[in-house]
Amino acid sequence: MDPLPIDPEDWDHWIRSRRPDLSKHRQTLDPHRPARWFAEEELQGDGRLAAGLTLFLTNRECPWRCLMCDLWRETTPERIPQGAVLDQIDGALRQAPAAEWIKLYNAGSFFDAGAIPTADLPGIAQRVQAFRRLVVECHPTLVGPRVLEFRSRLESTRLEVALGLETAHPEVLRRLNKGMTVDDFRRAAGFLVEAGISVRAFVLVKPPFQADDDALEWALRTVDLAFESGASVVSLIPTRAGNGALEELRDRGLFAEPCLELLEAVLEKALGRSRGRVFADVWDLERFHPGPGLPERRARLERANRTQVWTDL
Secondary structure, eight states: OOOOSSSHHHHHHHHTSSSHHHHHHSSSOOOOOOSEEEEEEETTTTTTTEEEEEEEEEOOOSSSOOOOOOGGGGSBOOOOOOHHHHHHHHHHHHSSSSOOOEEESSOTTTTTTTSGGGGGGHHHHHHHHSSEEEEEEEOOOGGHHHHHHHHHHSOOOEEEEEEEEEEEEEEHHOOOOOSHHHHHHHHHHHHHHHHEEEEEEEEESSOOOHHHHHHHHHHHOOOOEEEEEEEEEEEEEEOOOOSSSSHHHHHHTTTTOOHHHOOOOOOHHHHOSSEEEEEEEEETTGOOOSSTTTTHHHHHHHHHHHHHHOOOO
């Protein structure tokens, strides 16, 4: 096989060129309807379980080409028109049950003006005013005055910004092609905390270029870094293949999906540190543990998410 690229532009092209045929794998989406939404419960900072809604907004593809990302499958090839996001939120809220909090995720950055039109921000603020908490996601390098301007439009709704930290390993983070450094994350988190805005961090469990023997240690170091930087919530995301690039790295011996035991170990040890709420992503768990006992182990992860207590099976 040819050597992997070093230059960021070449790396970006390499990642895109490994994608499956977009005509077959990119969904055809209506810009006036969310890609999907669902109701869920999540443990709050005061120890209560509260009902919430998660909306995956139909949006343009993120301008960053992260090595592990497959969210482009649920994006539009062009920018969506002004007002389309408002239609998406209205449509979901007409169908959704009552909820205390809401997440607006858009397969990119909420504070990217090319994704969420500036003219739509007042309307979004008006539509979420019935919720106690709003969670949006953003690339750390886009955290700045635009966040404060939007927050000023919220009345009693508390804003929380989710940042993709992924890993505290500087070389692995560079090779993930996120266009950010650990210091970028620290700066963004510090900016938000100083402004009284809550921070949620996404942490990858076993990203590519990380040996099995190092995966647990680096996941925990990343969780620690997130909390030290001011995050109040950490979401653990097991790294999944499926975007073409990770399959090639797997064939090169540079990536393997984590086993369920690793995800369990990271969550158990992270909870034992008692530094903030830690949630494990339990979607599609069967790919990490195709053997027996999955229902019981899934239930334990879900119980830990709800209670922040690790229990024996």
